[in-house]
Amino acid sequence: MRAITKVATGVALLLGAVQAWAEKAPQVSAGQLEQLQGVTFKSVQPRTVEVWLPDNVDGKKLAVLYMHDGQMLFDATTSWNGQEWRVDEVAQQLIDNGTTIPFMVVGVHNAGEHRRAEYFPQQAFDGLDEHGQQAFFEFQKQSGVPVRQPYSDDYLKFLVEELKPYIDRHYPVHTGPEYTFLMGSSMGGLISMYGLTQYPEVFGGAACLSTHWPGIHDLNNNPIPEAFRDYLEHKLPEANSRKLYFDYGDQTLDALYPPLQQAVDKVMAAQGWSSPQWQTRFFPGTNHSENAWADRLAIPLTFLLGRAELQGEE
Template identity: 50%
Template structure:
């Protein structure tokens, strides 16, 4: 069966590029011809400002596609316009919408379809039906909006930069790209208005129903997996029932059913039908007040969850987790100076809030009595601190880890004589790498780990020393040991979908027994990339987490990931392997951001850690000799140590 679309409707879909100078009836229009881009082909950008625009006031921003069709019919190919300036100006004068500016981004006719087609929906189509002559480019177009246009607008004009003040809007293919933008960048756009959305998705004078059904279903499948959490954003949809819009009902109805099934409802989502309305700028102008009031209405209190202003400083956030939890696992990437300085400075605040213990992966429990003595001795013994760390790992020549010992000593010496002392609890034991016999077999590794599985040992120790005593503890540990409800994936050809999941790391073991009494909080860090992908490390949520942080000037902050919008950011790192619709909230309970990844710095090497007296022990008990060969000389030893701690080099290619 064939559906013949009207020729004029497709001409409207193309929205030919206007080049004449535009004028407006209300407000003022600033044009940026050929706005430069390193991502997409340069195109005109128009900025409409209200007549009373003032740099002393902050304005919401509405980003619109097909920018050359918005303001002046005298310059458009069909002599029609949206009339944005008149409608927005009128609503502002009537105080029906909040103060705002409009940014219109012009299309390029030759690439409009490719720029506006939701690119990731193609993954739901067989390769045989995807046209090879269309250079689909929506992902780059959205990057252009988010990475180039928005930063320029926020710097040039007095805008409210955050998500609840930033919206996107378009019609036809522009409706598709608006909804796609909301799904791909929910941390940037607080709402989308999609008018006469071209839900059949195919651009052709002869459109088969079978093909339209297939392509629209591919887009719905994308939405099913990628829509933001229901009612966490604002989504406006509408259509007419004349000209091209007459073909939309079956497709829009299915889209509406999907939205309802996903839990979307008024007032955060509405879908309207305007009888008699067609697919033209004049039609959209007649009902333009509807989406504008929906997104920008002055009486509407936004339900968008922008929790940043409600979030706490990193230390206050960490303390808040102890209201319900007894064990907070703090996940770190080893060797980051800022992380260890943060933990060191947390000691007084932990104590003042009734948390008297800090657990450290980096120490042997056999040395606990000596450690207790060290941090309570009349005089701090730096060499003893060094020896205790050496006993745990002969390569852990890192000043900042030992500085935590000293910070505990300093705090205890500031307390009244009868006051309870703060304690650092070593949660590991001494490993016998001297007994390692080249190959990791159960028999060989029992010699290396004579007290058994390290995760079981740590779990039992925390149960005995903390939970059974009704105490609370902050545990600093490597990221993988801190997972609670998340199961780490491995490729396994015998498992369903070729993935098996590790459920026996320290956090997993504790969580399985004590549930909400144990929480995991990650210190900001890069994630491992997907196997066989480069670079080796990637920024969480493909960099979107850092985009959010940059909007608040990278202010240090702590926040929940569970039940939060930042937690809904999708992540495609190694951690996502085997998991469906993987988000940051699937990985950790909470998160602490101290600095952007590229600003984190290396720890300090302790060159007194190894000397002639302990060199033979360094060689004999060098950890993981099958991964890192035992040092042949001291120079090689120090090269290994310093290379491990070179965070700037480790993170230089993070994307």
Template identity: 50%
Template sequence: MKNLTSLLMLGLLLSCAKNDPIPVPSAGSIERIPMMPSQHVPARHIDVWLPKDYPAQAPYAVLYMHDGQMLFDANTTWNKQEWRIDEVASELMQAGKVKPFIVVGIWNAGSARTSEYFPQRAFEMLEPAVRQQMTEYYQKAMDLDDDEVVPVYSDRYLKFLVEELKPVIEQRYRVSAAQQDTFLMGSSMGGLISMYGLAEYPRVFGGAACLSTHWPGNMGDGPDNPVPSAFYSYIEKHFPPPGSNRIYFDHGTETLDASYADRQLEVDRRMKQKAYGENDWMTRTFPGADHSEKAWAARVHIPLEFLLKKSPDSAEKLPE
């Protein structure tokens, strides 16, 4: 009951944002599903980007992106940066490098972003004392009062995506519902939830892109941080076998990204143990790149091409 009360309080706070401006894309158009209700998570905006020629090339693949308020228009973001996903996607489609797709930008939960994006089954692998320590660390880092701390609920978030949002998108838009046309993408904590979503729902999502994946999990960068080991164990036990999914990881070398290289090497070792190869797994390092939307925008074409590259299946059409 306490968890539910916390979520309802968060929903009340988010409802104050009903008048948030709709991003103005440089290419294509955006339609908003304002404050989409859910039985699993607080209501939030969903911004759906459609390419300029929509729906001429239907059915379209679908890319579900986390931190949806940061994707399309620097004039509406808190740090005046954006992913430029509309420009990059348009360029790739026009060049014939990827199959046609739309982008579903899912707004985050503000101060509860970590609670929503931290992989829940990995969190539950941690000792109770470590879970409490992580909660306290996050509370201090975000300067939250006790009643503002929301327990990890990423399983609910994924249920929202799979059971509520995905059916709405497939009803409203001329898109493919097939696993091989459905993808996740995010950065930092959004990278973690993208990896987790693919592992938990491998028959729903055909691939995931995890940029600057935040393996420390908001527990600092110390060598005794137990959180990365929980992620390694989760991947060993629960990641799907190769052959039906694609996974992309990357990181830079500056600011927060400077702490990711060793952790990513450990993840890569697990991927090799699971026999993932170049057709279904890619890890890239970008020297000099920092932890920012500007950096992700500069390289997002790489995971887009990896996940959405054209194949004979992409020519299939949905029945009328």
């Protein structure tokens, strides 16, 4: 039976009107989930933030993993497609068997129809010519969402200047970059990469699953992947000073990714990145779905939070 979700009441990250969100609270089968609902932020529009806390870690400080697309992490009955990452089950097992240090997960819900604009790396977009920017706008239009220029710098500002300070004040966590990480998939992979490169002094690593290097859904005459590689060439942290994980499959939307990820890997190698601080993994036969990411979730979690890599957590 799934444990009852604990809903934190009367909590706002900043002063302001609290807006109610009529969302069904997800249930977890391991650990405890606190849902901070209707909070008001300065940098981005209000959305739900969920904090997952593991069992059996009394008295221990926790590392913190910030995950995007928080709607999809814990409970398939509350997600739009009936799938979930199974974060609570996988994370609790890794902590219990000593594979990883104790950690908590902060799941930030996406912005719905503005998700692509919020997660698209803004400085890479600014580096595109008019043709490239128009391709992104046209993709939004064809997808039936409002046309909006990327504002991912504001989203990262929210994570770093508003949400993280709140988490650091209210939970028993390690606050340094060596214990603070990002993870996401698809567009969430892009914003995880972007967060690490923009704030290496805050985040010690990022895991980017099925990273959506095309930016749109078409590779023909598409300058966006090259813009991302050019951004990385100029903005990657010093080689091996942080942890960076990529992976990809080759089915459904992931079918677009193999040559693009391989091109990114060349940039990483040219910049001097190597194992164990950088890892790219290919999962042939896997598709672009929460089920696929859940099946391999233990791998990036261990990469970022493995006990062998992090010491002094007690």
